[in-house]
Amino acid sequence: MLYQVKKLVKKFGNTxxxxxxxxxxxxxxxxVIIGPSGSGKSTLLRCLNLLEKPTSGSIYYHGHRLDDKLYKSIQGKIGMVFQNYQLFDNLTVIDNLTLAPVLNKLMSKEEAISKARRYLRQIHLEDKENSYPMDLSGGQKQRVAIIRSLMMNPEVILFDEPTSALDPEMIGEVLSLILEVSREKITMIVVTHELNFAQEFATRVIFMDHGKIIEEGDKEQMFKHPRTNRLQQFLSNIQ
Amino acid sequence: MGEIWDSFYQTFIFEDRYLYFLEGIKFTLIIAFFSILLGLILGVFISIVRDFHKQTGKWFLLSKICDIYVYVIRGTPTLLQLMILYYVIFKTSTLSPIIVGILTFGINSGAYVAEIFRAGYDGIDKGQREASKTLGLNYLKTMRYIIFPQALAKIFPALGNEIITLVKETSIAGYVGIVELIKAADIISSRTYDYFFPLIIAAIVYLLLTFILSKVMKYGERKLNHVVSG
Structure with a gap:
């Protein structure tokens, strides 16, 4: 088992x-994790890589308690793709891709560059390797961010609303890259509002509301035959 | 016309008085250069200690010491700091007044530089640190490769201001007997009872210095500009 989350509680102040x-x-x-805004989806995701510290409860990763020490030792094996891309603004595309794997001694500079170029060709941005993030469109930035996390040979990638900041015409290119990546043997957890994408992508869907998991199951059950009122309501509201 | 020539002659040529100016310019440049250097080193170091504490909760004591240093330096006049260093702390030492001047202005500037860098780090989207963390980079690597370069680009104009302020502030070094530019002007005018040329020359030299500095800073700003995306 990759993750085991037990009695996880997160409070911000008194909330x-x-x-x-x-x-x-x-x-x-x-x-895929779905649910209304403020339901705690992103916070749950951010607890899975300790960007948020759980208030109580515990998270196990490969059976070991996930704390700062363990997190440090697994160096980038839990990748993340952010809503606002978070490419490093001061680095070119190629440096964004190669910085971490080289500094972490995962591979040599040359290996990193050739791997980065392979990925860039795959997403048709090979001519952008010396561009800075500010010169890329939102969709291009997010696709670079996705291959940046792949550069670390991750076991998991967490996607925190990866298309929410994008112009509508760029959502497709990002989602289809995520689908492409999903053919790899990488665990992927995606917080999204894109239900069509979820239909195609998910092996399991989790519905959250008010900080709780209300319902979970395979996509067939979740989208076609939701059991709880709240999920039924949520689905009818956004469709 | 004859009067002006006479004044010029008395100020610069008689008894080789121009040598005082050259000496003054030399010491102003030496003090300014080394105190800028010291101020930058101190300021960057202090800003990183405080930021490290802020990000990780470690190094509480060292960070508090830095806080106090910044608070004290920013809360007292530079002239007073110079006098305390010269007349109290290094009273019995044989340290050259020039060194005391460099220490004073460097330590003084360090506090302001630290604050400028702090504003720089704080102005960077915290998502940049988060992204770096998820890629397995530790604090120092994140600082070195991501946060510091971005902060530097953003604060460059403020840093330029601080450097120019510092250069002008070195003019108070005359108080402890260092013959920098203003002191040189003062020495000469006290002999000739003519203030016009000495003071005008001092002003022109300062203007020239700050003009060159601001050009250099502008050049640096342009070089770093691609980093600042908005």
Whole structure:
């Protein structure tokens, strides 16, 4: 088992954002987390790589308790793709891709560059390797951000609303890259509002509301035969 | 016309008085250069200590010491700091007044530089640090390759201001007997009882210095500009 989340609680001040989350994630699962804004989806995702420190409860990664020490030792094996891309503004595309794997001694500079170029060809941005992020469109930035996380040979990639900041005409190119990546043996957890994408991508769908997991199951069950009122309501509201 | 020539002659040529100016310019340049250097080194170091504490919670004591240093330096006049260093702390030492001047202005500038860099780090989207963390980069690498270069580009104009302020502030070094530019002008005018040329010359030299500095800073700003995306 890759992740085991037990009785996870996260509070910001007096507000409970996550209330007693229990969750198990197997290797190679493709999970989509849906739910209204403020339901705690992103916070749950950010707890899975300790960008947020759980208030109580515990998270196990490969059976070991995930703390700062463990997180440090797995160096970039839990990748993340952010809503606002977060490419490094001061570095060119190629440097964005090669910086971390080289500094972490995952590969030599030459290996990193040739690997980065392979990925850039795959996303048809080979002519952008010396561009700075400010010269890329939102869709291009997000695709570079996705291959940047792939450069680290991750076991998991967490996607935090990867298309929410994009202009509508760029959403497709990013989602289809995520689908392409999903053929690899990488566990992927995606917080999104794109239900059509979820239909195609997910092996499991999790529905959250008010800091709790309300319902989870395969996409067939979740989208065609939702059991809870809240999920039924949520689905009818956004379709 | 004859009067002006006479004044010029008395100020510069008689008894080789221009040598005082050259000496003054030399010491102003030496003090300015080394205190800018010291100020930058101190300021960057202090800003990183405080930021490290802020990000990780470690190094509490060292960070507090830095806080106090910045607070004290910014809360007292530079002239007073110079006098304390010269007349109290280094009273019995044989340290050259020039060194005391460099120490004073460097330590003084360090506090302001630290604040400027702090504003720079704080102005960077915290997502940049998060992205770096998820890629397995530790604090120092994140600082070195991502945060510092971006901050530097953003604060460059403010840093330029600080450097120019510092250069002008070195003019108070005359108080402790250092013959920098203003002191040189003062010495000569006290002999000739004619203030016009000495002071005008001092002003022109300062203007020239700050003009060159601001050109250099502008050049640096342009070089770094691609980093600042908006």
């Amino acid at each position: 409970s954002v996550l209330k007693n989350i229990n969750l198990e994630i197997e290797e190679n699962e493709k999970i």
